[in-house]
Amino acid sequence: MLLVTGVSGGLGHLVAERLAGRDDVVLGTRAPLTGARRVDFDDPESLPEAFAGIDTLLLISAGYGEDDTVIARHDAAISAAERAGVGHVVYTSLTGAGDHLPYALAHRWTERRLSASTSLKWTVLRNGLYAELLALLAAPGTDGRLTAPLADGRLAAVARADLAEIAARVALDPAPHAGRFYELTGPRALGGAELATATGTAYEPETLSEARKRISASGALDFQVPMLVGTYSAIAGDFLATPDTGDLHTLLGRAPLDPLAVYAEAVGAGTGW
Numbered sequence: 330m331l332l333v334t335g336v337s338g339g340l341g342h343l344v345a346e347r348l349a350g351r352d353d354v355v356l357g358t359r360a361p362l363t364g365a366r367r368v369d370f371d372d373p374e375s376l377p378e379a380f381a382g383i384d385t386l387l388l389i390s391a392g393y394g395e396d397d398t399v400i401a402r403h404d405a406a407i408s409a410a411e412r413a414g415v416g417h418v419v420y421t422s423l424t425g426a427g428d429h430l431p432y433a434l435a436h437r438w439t440e441r442r443l444s445a446s447t448s449l450k451w452t453v454l455r456n457g458l459y460a461e462l463l464a465l466l467a468a469p470g471t472d473g474r475l476t477a478p479l480a481d482g483r484l485a486a487v488a489r490a491d492l493a494e495i496a497a498r499v500a501l502d503p504a505p506h507a508g509r510f511y512e513l514t515g516p517r518a519l520g521g522a523e524l525a526t527a528t529g530t531a532y533e534p535e536t537l538s539e540a541r542k543r544i545s546a547s548g549a550l551d552f553q554v555p556m557l558v559g560t561y562s563a564i565a566g567d568f569l570a571t572p573d574t575g576d577l578h579t580l581l582g583r584a585p586l587d588p589l590a591v592y593a594e595a596v597g598a599g600t601g602w
């Protein structure tokens with residue numbers, strides 16, 4: 330039996346869609362969802378019941394919070410999986426190129442926690458940043474300008490649907506993927522000028538300092554400000570520009586979705602991620 334956590338989130342929801350109707354899959358979420366098990370890593374006492382009878386756990390990272398919060402959540406999930414006799418954990422992590430990102434630490438901690446487990450088999454899906462995330466980070470304004478501190482940096486953005494497809498496939502048949510780290514970045518890198526052209530706007534780079542003030546004034550939570558500024562900084566520094574070197578295409582078994590089209594669609598829908 331496979332349990333997918335976090336199915337009310339953007340990624341988890343797309344995974345659940347792909348697994349709908351299977352009697353060997355159960356869904357987990359904090360949200361009240363008919364037929365799903367309640368899974369809240371902030372409530373470790375609830376996890377033994379949620380993980381009972383589970384062979385494979387698709388652990389969708391619960392990344393919104395300070396490092397200690399996120400680490401405690403993931404530790405609770407992995408410890409509960411060990412105690413429940415889960416055989417294999419598939420974890421959605423962060424691309425290795427993202428080590429400069431403020432939220433990389435909790436992902437690396439979780440990878441280390443999994444690989445130190447004496448009972449669990451594991452697979453790490455090192456997801457690149459979503460094309461849908463770019464639609465928030467580099468959203469065109471109503472003034473016809475696309476203002477963002479990307480300098481001349483680019484991002485090898487990846488469609489979240491492609492990551493969901495891979496997570497579902499690997500979790501359904503995890504054994505061949507045991508002990509593997511997969512780097513799942515997008516097929517090509519996108520920069521501010523290209524994003525502006527795709528949305529009929531003009532790219533206007535801003536500074537990180539201007540962006541930090543804008544984000545702080547937007548009502549962002551404390552932890553979100555360094556998270557977002559650090560993301561801009563890593564893109565501007567061109568640390569996230571390396572496109573897929575094979576894992577994405579191989580695991581999908583088809584060409585990845587075009588991240589520029591996914592970005593433009595998310596901008597048009599006004600949804601971001």
Ligand SMILES: NC(=O)c1ccc[n+]([C@@H]2O[C@H](COP(=O)([O-])OP(=O)(O)OC[C@H]3O[C@@H](n4cnc5c(N)ncnc54)[C@H](OP(=O)(O)O)[C@@H]3O)[C@@H](O)[C@H]2O)c1
Pocket residue numbers: 334335336337338339340341357358359360368369370371372389390391392393402421456457458459462602
């Ligand atoms: N690669 C990227 O560009 C990117 C961008 C944003 C985030 N992420 C990371 O990837 C994860 C999935 O992305 P997403 O787009 O699906 O994010 P999202 O739509 O914001 O969803 C947040 C996810 O975190 C889960 N979560 C939060 N607190 C939890 C808790 N206490 N216990 C269990 N689950 C909890 C939610 O589960 P429920 O609400 O169903 O309980 C949901 O799956 C995020 O949590 C974050 O770590 C990656």
